[in-house]
Amino acid sequence: MSPAGSHQLFNTNTMTGATPTDPMIGPAPADQDSASESRFRLVRAPAFSVPKDFKQGVVKLDNIDPLIGQSNYEDWSDQMHMVFRAMGTQSIVIEGAQPSQYALSAEREAYTTMSQSAFLVLIQVLSKLILKKVAKYQTPHEIWSYLKQTYHVDNAFSFIHQMHALFGLSQTFNTTESISDFLDRFET
Numbered sequence: 001m002s003p004a005g006s007h008q009l010f011n012t013n014t015m016t017g018a019t020p021t022d023p024m025i026g027p028a029p030a031d032q033d034s035a036s037e038s039r040f041r042l043v044r045a046p047a048f049s050v051p052k053d054f055k056q057g058v059v060k061l062d063n064i065d066p067l068i069g070q071s072n073y074e075d076w077s078d079q080m081h082m083v084f085r086a087m088g089t090q091s092i093v094i095e096g097a098q099p100s101q102y103a104l105s106a107e108r109e110a111y112t113t114m115s116q117s118a119f120l121v122l123i124q125v126l127s128k129l130i131l132k133k134v135a136k137y138q139t140p141h142e143i144w145s146y147l148k149q150t151y152h153v154d155n156a157f158s159f160i161h162q163m164h165a166l167f168g169l170s171q172t173f174n175t176t177e178s179i180s181d182f183l184d185r186f187e188t
Contacts, residue, residue, distance in 0.1 A: 059087060061124050068127045073151035080125065089118040089140070096141040115140060 064083070067076045084090040091097035092115050099111045118140040123131065134143045173182055 059083060059121055061121065064125050066125050066127045067130055067147065067151070069130070070151045070153060073147070073153075076125070077148070077152070080122075083121060084118060087114070087117060087121070089114050093118045093122075093140040093144050096145075119143075 061083070064079050065072060065076065067073060081090065081094065084093050092111070099108050103111070122134075122140055122143050126134065130147070134146055137143045137146060
């Protein structure tokens with residue numbers, strides 16, 4: 001057990017060819033059996049820990065408006081940061097944390113459960129149109145990254161991407177679809 005209690009660690013970085021002398025590698029915790037004492041774990045942040053007696057709580061999402069596009073992305077994102085922090089899944093969704101290659105099966109199971117919970121929350125707080133666009137992604141972090149890249153505006157690249165989308169509108173208009181459907185596609 002770790003000094004602070006029984007916690008399992010997960011890391012976002014997996015390094016190949018790492019040796020015990022690498023500065024980002026540390027020895028496995030001393031509480032493991034002798035057969036596994038020679039294993040090494042990554043110690044680079046961001047990582048998260050799961051208390052041994054962790055139980056996933058129910059998250060009520062009634063107060064969170066679904067993401068509809070750039071118009072409400074900032075508020076939605078701030079609220080979702082708070083939700084994922086409360087769920088203990090912020091490092092999975094936002095930072096892309098994954099179990100280290102040396103994680104125990106219990107750690108991997110905890111990661112899978114937490115990841116699935118975050119995935120279910122995301123499904124509930126996206127508009128139908130956006131949900132269709134993110135359906136191809138396999139992890140909550142992939143969805144989060146796509147949404148941030150698509151709807152967050154804070155740099156010149158985002159601005160240029162928006163300008164390109166605006167000027168390309170006339171080329172993507174299909175005369176068989178309604179104007180409202182066309183505009184919905186542009187806004188998302």
